[in-house]
Amino acid sequence: SIKQATNAIKAIPQFLSMYYEDSRKPSIVYFYRDLQVTPDSVNAARSELSQYMLGCNASDMCAFAYLNSLGVTWDQIRLLLNAFATFTYCDLEPGWELVGRGPIRSELKEEMLHFLRQRLQISNPDIHSMLKTHSRLSTYGVEGNIKPTLNALQHRLGLSSAELRQLVLRMPSVIGMHVDSSKATSSLDKRIEFFINEVQLNPDQLKNAILKQPSLLQYSLHSLGLKIKFLIEEVGIPNSSIARVINTAPAILGLSLEQNLKPTVATLRAKCNLSSQELSEMIVTCPSILSLSIKRKIDPTITFLSGNLYLSSSEELGFLIKSAPRILLQSVESSLMKKICMMRDAVNNEISETSSKSFHGQNYIEVEASSIFKKNPALLATTNSILERRISECRKDPNKCLAEVFVKRKVGRKRLFSGPNDVTLINHVDQKQRIDDDKVQPKSRNNCPTISFSAFVSGSVYPADNINEARGKRKAGGLAIYIQKALFPVGDIKLSFQSAIDSSFGMLMPEGEGGSNAKKRLVLVGFPFLRPSRNRCDLYACHCALKVMLQLLKQASLRRDLRNVTVDIEIYTDSSYAWNLLKNSTQLLNWGSHPTIEEFVYDGDYPIGFANRDLLYPLSKTIHGMVRNTIVTRDGTKLCLGNIHISFRHSGEVVYDIVPGDYTRRLNSYAKKAAIWQFKKTQIA
Numbered sequence: 259s260i261k262q263a264t265n266a267i268k269a270i271p272q273f274l275s276m277y278y279e280d281s282r283k284p285s286i287v288y289f290y291r292d293l294q295v296t297p298d299s300v301n302a303a304r305s306e307l308s309q310y311m312l313g314c315n316a317s318d319m320c321a322f323a324y325l326n327s328l329g330v331t332w333d334q335i336r337l338l339l340n341a342f343a344t345f346t347y348c349d350l351e352p353g354w355e356l357v358g359r360g361p362i363r364s365e366l367k368e369e370m371l372h373f374l375r376q377r378l379q380i381s382n383p384d385i386h387s388m389l390k391t392h393s394r395l396s397t398y399g400v401e402g403n404i405k406p407t408l409n410a411l412q413h414r415l416g417l418s419s420a421e422l423r424q425l426v427l428r429m430p431s432v433i434g435m436h437v438d439s440s441k442a443t444s445s446l447d448k449r450i451e452f453f454i455n456e457v458q459l460n461p462d463q464l465k466n467a468i469l470k471q472p473s474l475l476q477y478s479l480h481s482l483g484l485k486i487k488f489l490i491e492e493v494g495i496p497n498s499s500i501a502r503v504i505n506t507a508p509a510i511l512g513l514s515l516e517q518n519l520k521p522t523v524a525t526l527r528a529k530c531n532l533s534s535q536e537l538s539e540m541i542v543t544c545p546s547i548l549s550l551s552i553k554r555k556i557d558p559t560i561t562f563l564s565g566n567l568y569l570s571s572s573e574e575l576g577f578l579i580k581s582a583p584r585i586l587l588q589s590v591e592s593s594l595m596k597k598i599c600m601m602r603d604a605v606n607n608e609i610s611e612t613s614s615k616s617f618h619g620q621n622y623i624e625v626e627a628s629s630i631f632k633k634n635p636a637l638l639a640t641t642n643s644i645l646e647r648r649i650s651e652c653r654k655d656p657n658k659c660l661a662e663v664f665v666k667r668k669v670g671r672k673r674l675f676s677g678p679n680d681v682t683l684i685n686h687v688d689q690k691q692r693i694d695d696d697k698v699q700p701k702s703r704n705n706c707p708t709i710s711f712s713a714f715v716s717g718s719v720y721p722a723d724n725i726n727e728a729r730g731k732r733k734a735g736g737l738a739i740y741i742q743k744a745l746f747p748v749g750d751i752k753l754s755f756q757s758a759i760d761s762s763f764g765m766l767m768p769e770g771e772g773g774s775n776a777k778k779r780l781v782l783v784g785f786p787f788l789r790p791s792r793n794r795c796d797l798y799a800c801h802c803a804l805k806v807m808l809q810l811l812k813q814a815s816l817r818r819d820l821r822n823v824t825v826d827i828e829i830y831t832d833s834s835y836a837w838n839l840l841k842n843s844t845q846l847l848n849w850g851s852h853p854t855i856e857e858f859v860y861d862g863d864y865p866i867g868f869a870n871r872d873l874l875y876p877l878s879k880t881i882h883g884m885v886r887n888t889i890v891t892r893d894g895t896k897l898c899l900g901n902i903h904i905s906f907r908h909s910g911e912v913v914y915d916i917v918p919g920d921y922t923r924r925l926n927s928y929a930k931k932a933a934i935w936q937f938k939k940t941q942i943a
């Protein structure tokens with residue numbers, strides 16, 4: 259109302275400021291003493307406006323608490339904050355989240371903060387996030403660094419103001435690039451020349467690729483050259499097509515040549531029986547294939563297709579994949595599995611409307627549905643809704659049959675491959691590997707009883723990265739763990755499991771909010787450490803599963819003598835990062851043998867910056883204690899938990915079944931659920 263606005267402006271005239279420099283509010287003392295703002299109202303403002311207040315001066319919080327005391331609602335205040343950028347003032351003191359992340363000034367430069375807000379049209383939380391990912395930004399001067407760099411990026415890449423903002427938010431470190439070519443070719447110009455001359459990208463393609471993958475501006479030219487050479491000389495991509503590949507999937511150049519690109523190419527070539535020409539044409543058609551994880555995506559998809567489409571050879575699989583390469587991009591659960599079930603139901607309905615048929619003891623319905631997909635692989639790459647619509651249209655016409663309706667068409671995408679017009683039906687299907695609570699049998703080793711544990715783990719972060727937002731936005735992590743039944747009695751399973759998880763975690767998502775469920779042996783946990791990321795959450799999830807198993811073994815040791823018992827523990831992770839880091843058991847035992855983290859020497863394959871030593875060392879220490887039987891109680895009593903063997907495997911090694919629904923497939927969604935719960939919890943706090 260006019261009265262509210264009048265009172266607000268009388269008390270805080272800075273609300274009318276036209277420039278960022280003039281928007282600094284009076285001191286906190288003024289609000290508490292003169293305007294009678296209470297601590298409770300400030301806490302309420304902090305809770306309601308948390309996403310707006312990061313990086314803002316503390317007096318801003320008091321100002322909005324005062325507005326609310328005048329009767330202005332929080333929704334109205336949010337509307338004002340979205341409409342008027344000058345309503346808030348930058349905090350010149352770096353908070354605890356920024357200190358310790360690298361070289362950062364004890365007091366931020368006011369001129370730098372105001373210039374970034376005005377030049378890029380960004381908010382204080384955006385600047386705070388940029389400083390989290392690139393702390394050196396606090397040391398840059400406006401005239402000497404920031405202004406010329408932003409001008410050069412915008413001019414030489416042909417960026418609009420919105421595109422420049424997007425680029426800098428995603429990769430703040432580009433502001434530190436050398437752009438002055440007056441004495442020698444600058445770093446920026448060297449990379450632009452490389453992509454235009456060597457990769458043959460035109461200016462529009464270059465801009466598009468950099469906006470998709472801003473880190474292209476910071477990769478070393480030597481590394482980029484090796485990857486382009488590999489794609490041309492070893493994969494066989496023609497020079498005329500390399501620009502299309504990089505423009506379509508620039509993330510390829512961010513992958514490791516030895517750890518990612520070469521193994522992926524070798525896997526596709528071997529498992530799909532592809533010639534060099536077929537492989538190169540497939541990659542040109544769908545470049546994103548090269549960025550797929552072998553363990554997490556390629557292997558599970560290939561195994562699923564081989565088993566459920568009755569593919570008897572790598573040649574059949576190769577024909578399927580090279581005819582429609584985008585099949586590999588489809589989700590097994592939400593796309594491929596549903597399409598196969600949809601087609602089987604359609605075949606079953608068609609048969610029931612005509613007559614009963616048999617196929618020499620084979621499941622005729624499954625074989626017939628598989629035949630349709632093998633004759634027209636592109637059906638697997640279409641959307642579920644389109645396939646469902648086409649099946650529905652076919653059923654409406656009694657004169658049409660599925661085999662005729664879904665025959666491969668000559669129209670559509672340009673065909674790069676040719677294959678047989680008919681695919682011979684086969685009488686063989688590969689056996690599927692499954693891990694099933696009800697079918698696992700107790701094992702014995704050297705006449706000693708064996709206990710088997712299996713756990714599936716996953717991690718996630720929330721909110722997910724957004725190409726239009728700064729990378730340093732505050733996030734939360736979550737983990738999900740599903741532990742299968744142990745092959746020995748532990749008393750009441752629910753009570754034992756509940757006791758184990760209560761002893762292991764302090765941030766359990768409660769069952770009442772759709773979280774952990776002891777009866778189902780499902781654990782949802784918030785990530786309790788700083789710097790949550792998908793890799794860190796996945797790594798900690800593996801440790802959490804071990805901790806639960808350790809507690810269960812402690813309980814079992816109170817009920818029976820485990821000295822002559824062999825304990826096999828397998829932990830399945832859906833993370834290639836965690837699997838690669840933990841797959842070497844000997845290395846893990848060696849890491850865990852170090853008395854302290856200060857003495858821990860990391861010598862794994864990943865660069866030390868990616869190893870997350872603060873999480874890896876405690877995990878290794880737990881493994882060492884369990885395997886070497888050095889676990890002790892709080893009173894110093896040594897526990898004998900059996901002859902323990904621990905191994906980490908990729909959940910992609912467990913083949914998908916056509917029947918949907920178990921935890922191994924839904925675990926990542928549970929982890930995301932835990933991350934959302936943790937994020938909301940920290941926001942309220």
